[in-house]
Amino acid sequence: MRRTTWWLATLAAVLLGVAAPAAAEVGVTADRILIGTSQSFSGPLVFPGTEEIAGIEAYLEYVNQSGGIHGRKIEWKWYDDGYKPQDAVANMKRLVEQDQVFCILINQGTSPVMAVVPYLEQKKVPLMFPFQGSSRLHGKKYVFTSFTYYDTQTQIVTRWLVEKKGFKRIGIIYQDDAYGKFFLNTLKKELEAKGLKIAAAESVKRGATDVAPQVAKIAQAGLDACLLALVPGPGAQVLKEAAKIGLKKTKLISSGPLTDEKFLILSGGVGEGVWGLSLWPDPVRDDSPAMQEYRKILKKYRPGHEPNRYNLYGYFYTKLFCEGLKRAGKDLTREKLIQALESIQNWENGIIPAVSFGPGDHQAQDQGFMVEVQGGRFVPVSGWLGIRDGKLVESPL
Amino acid sequence: MRTVRKIAMWAGAAAVLWVVKASLGLFVVNLLLVYVIVAVGLNLLMGFTGQISAGHAGFLAVGAYVAALVGTHAPQVGAVGALIAAGAAAALLGVAIGLPALRLAGFYIAMATLAFGVVVTEAILQMDVWTGGADGMYVLAPSLFGFPLDSDTQKFWLVLGTAVLAVWTAQNLAGSKVGRAFLALRESDVATETLGISTAAYRTLAFALSAFYTGVAGGLFAYVVSYISPDAFSIELSIDFVAMVILGGMGSIGGSIVGAALLTVLNQYLAVLQDFKALIFGLAVVVCMILMPGGVSAAWKAALERFRG
Numbered sequence A: 001m002r003r004t005t006w007w008l009a010t011l012a013a014v015l016l017g018v019a020a021p022a023a024a025e026v027g028v029t030a031d032r033i034l035i036g037t038s039q040s041f042s043g044p045l046v047f048p049g050t051e052e053i054a055g056i057e058a059y060l061e062y063v064n065q066s067g068g069i070h071g072r073k074i075e076w077k078w079y080d081d082g083y084k085p086q087d088a089v090a091n092m093k094r095l096v097e098q099d100q101v102f103c104i105l106i107n108q109g110t111s112p113v114m115a116v117v118p119y120l121e122q123k124k125v126p127l128m129f130p131f132q133g134s135s136r137l138h139g140k141k142y143v144f145t146s147f148t149y150y151d152t153q154t155q156i157v158t159r160w161l162v163e164k165k166g167f168k169r170i171g172i173i174y175q176d177d178a179y180g181k182f183f184l185n186t187l188k189k190e191l192e193a194k195g196l197k198i199a200a201a202e203s204v205k206r207g208a209t210d211v212a213p214q215v216a217k218i219a220q221a222g223l224d225a226c227l228l229a230l231v232p233g234p235g236a237q238v239l240k241e242a243a244k245i246g247l248k249k250t251k252l253i254s255s256g257p258l259t260d261e262k263f264l265i266l267s268g269g270v271g272e273g274v275w276g277l278s279l280w281p282d283p284v285r286d287d288s289p290a291m292q293e294y295r296k297i298l299k300k301y302r303p304g305h306e307p308n309r310y311n312l313y314g315y316f317y318t319k320l321f322c323e324g325l326k327r328a329g330k331d332l333t334r335e336k337l338i339q340a341l342e343s344i345q346n347w348e349n350g351i352i353p354a355v356s357f358g359p360g361d362h363q364a365q366d367q368g369f370m371v372e373v374q375g376g377r378f379v380p381v382s383g384w385l386g387i388r389d390g391k392l393v394e395s396p397l
Numbered sequence B: 001m002r003t004v005r006k007i008a009m010w011a012g013a014a015a016v017l018w019v020v021k022a023s024l025g026l027f028v029v030n031l032l033l034v035y036v037i038v039a040v041g042l043n044l045l046m047g048f049t050g051q052i053s054a055g056h057a058g059f060l061a062v063g064a065y066v067a068a069l070v071g072t073h074a075p076q077v078g079a080v081g082a083l084i085a086a087g088a089a090a091a092l093l094g095v096a097i098g099l100p101a102l103r104l105a106g107f108y109i110a111m112a113t114l115a116f117g118v119v120v121t122e123a124i125l126q127m128d129v130w131t132g133g134a135d136g137m138y139v140l141a142p143s144l145f146g147f148p149l150d151s152d153t154q155k156f157w158l159v160l161g162t163a164v165l166a167v168w169t170a171q172n173l174a175g176s177k178v179g180r181a182f183l184a185l186r187e188s189d190v191a192t193e194t195l196g197i198s199t200a201a202y203r204t205l206a207f208a209l210s211a212f213y214t215g216v217a218g219g220l221f222a223y224v225v226s227y228i229s230p231d232a233f234s235i236e237l238s239i240d241f242v243a244m245v246i247l248g249g250m251g252s253i254g255g256s257i258v259g260a261a262l263l264t265v266l267n268q269y270l271a272v273l274q275d276f277k278a279l280i281f282g283l284a285v286v287v288c289m290i291l292m293p294g295g296v297s298a299a300w301k302a303a304l305e306r307f308r309g
Helices: A002-019 A046-065 A085-098 A110-123 A150-164 A178-193 A212-221 A232-244 A261-266 A289-301 A309-328 A334-342 B002-024 B026-049 B056-073 B075-101 B107-126 B152-174 B177-187 B189-194 B199-225 B235-248 B253-291 B295-308
Strands: A032-039 A073-080 A103-105 A170-175 A198-204 A225-229 A251-254 A275-278 A367-374 A377-380 A384-388 A391-395
Touching: A032 A046, A032 A085, A046 A073, A046 A289, A046 A309, A073 A085, A073 B253, A085 A110, A085 B002, A085 B026, A085 B199, A085 B253, A103 A309, A150 A170, A150 A178, A150 A225, A150 A275, A150 A367, A150 A384, A150 A391, A170 A178, A170 A212, A178 A198, A178 A225, A198 A212, A212 A232, A232 A251, A232 A261, A261 A377, A275 A377, A289 A309, A309 A334, B002 B026, B002 B253, B026 B056, B026 B152, B026 B177, B026 B199, B026 B235, B026 B253, B056 B075, B056 B107, B056 B199, B056 B235, B075 B107, B075 B199, B107 B235, B152 B177, B152 B199, B152 B253, B177 B189, B177 B199, B189 B199, B235 B253, B235 B295, B253 B295
Parallel strands: A032 A073, A032 A103, A170 A198, A170 A225, A225 A251, A251 A275
Antiparallel strands: A275 A367, A367 A377, A367 A384, A384 A391
16 A cells, blocks of 8 residues: 555656646746846946946845745856947857846946847847936837936936026036937927027037036036036046136036946045936935845845945846746746736835836836035935926925 | 868867857857958968057948948948948058058057057047947848848858958968068068068058958958947957967967957856956966967967977
8 A cells, every 4th residue: 555655656746747847938947047147347337337236146145045036046147248249249149048048137338238139129038127228228028127218317407407496598518429419419409398598518528638628618608507418537527627717606417327426536525516316315325224225135245345326226126127026926937027027016115216117118217306416425405306298297205 | 181181170160160159159159250350361460561450440340330331221232242342441441541550660550550449439439420329330131142141140151151261362362472572571671672572562452451351350240240339349359359360370370260269269258257257368368478479370380390209
């Protein structure tokens, strides 16, 4: 009798083993999910790249230690692309075809991201939250984007200056290339919609170190506010030059990714009073419970990394990705992950405004808030600002 | 004996490509073959005439953008036409660089070409109406005699065919009057002139030829990657090309092939090391140069000599 039971049990086990679906989806097994990415571990964006990865790994280790998602641990493979598009493509094809990852989590930079999107779309591999702000990724089925597009950011800033501050004379110092001209054109369009014109526009060559003539012209123009569409080096030079000539009347406003602690350090403490649009709460000082948890997890799993907005980015979007994995359920597939993320409505997270996705809406955040540099740090001077039905709306932080 | 060795070498090359494909994917094989063409072309300039170019990523960029723009605005030309246009555009620029470089020697040529590489990326950014500037541009799939080449496999045959043609031409060129004139230039200008060889004409020809090779490679690069932006053609890439030639062995066509393959594969395998990639990559190149100061080709020859006693 005992023997028969034994046999039956073995038979049942074998049958079950055969009947169990063998690897329902690429990169997913009974006890693990394999994800990957190509990142800047070298090259010009090495600092943001390695910090984003620190945030990602901290959260993933936290999840794995807490038992994983539906019993699966998350494993990862990262490759370096050094910000070169060709290496990014090589890495993505290796991840998808050789390593067989389930999806891609957070890559970075316009060129490396743009280069791989058509391939990932074609292979139907989800691309989760690339770190970039161009609206060109809008409307892709397998891509979920993260922060407020640069054009929306410029809209928010311009409307806030005109509507809330009553500024009329607004100018811009921009980098003389597609990046800078993009801000210039958006500003122009926004001001025209308000019946205004750009009061002064000065261009700066990439990598310029002398910006004195541009700042002098801005000072002459007697502006209320001047946007800086620059990278940190020349941006910091403008702040120094403005401090030198005592430019008090004109508010300087940092645009796009310029609102960053590093930019303040570069300017050597002369940034007091500068405004900017921030997409994140202060990574070091904000005491909301969610931000405290972020710092606790980062400290526990990646103790060598100080809190900053790049590892906060990695942490936050990994958390959102894991929320999608949870909602996708036990029988995880790429399509189910997409559907699960699209089902997220008003996801309160304590870090950025509630996140909602939907079919055709894959953008996590489209707000920001104005900050002023006081005592060497960014202090909020507005609530969360966003554009709804063409109008500027404000909600409390 | 020679035929046996040749067959063995081709078989070896095929085996290496197969291993790279199996571990890293066909895309890396395609990229490797593109870099082989660049390294062979750069060797014609560096290894044969002794003029160092630290700006070949610039020629690669010119070729890539020309092929991409031809593909977008005149697709009926097809891949072959676009690649010839890419090579010709780069060659013209090569002459333009080569002529003033006649007055320069040694490191000054390296400086001038380095600047050229920077100017090219800046020009691409400025001509954003056509090139898309920093946002880059997508490259349409090329068509070969009316057949579109969409997949990596289809592109592989185009790239392989071009690479074989490029290597074969370079090898024949090396043994010809032109090749011998190039070598003479490397050794001594004065001696070359006394032999009745125009140093000016041959130096310029070397630049044009090298640029043509790199321009064609640039066109293939655009097809293979399917997206180009100024970020792809950084100074580091130019330096990588120089490293390929030196590591392979100056003046050795086979050496350039090995050098290009070695650096490309090393770069891709090391990608997994993340933060340490750049460090290990640099160390590996330094160690190779210390152990094999004449490059792989010289080390290989020495090994053969020893083997024969």
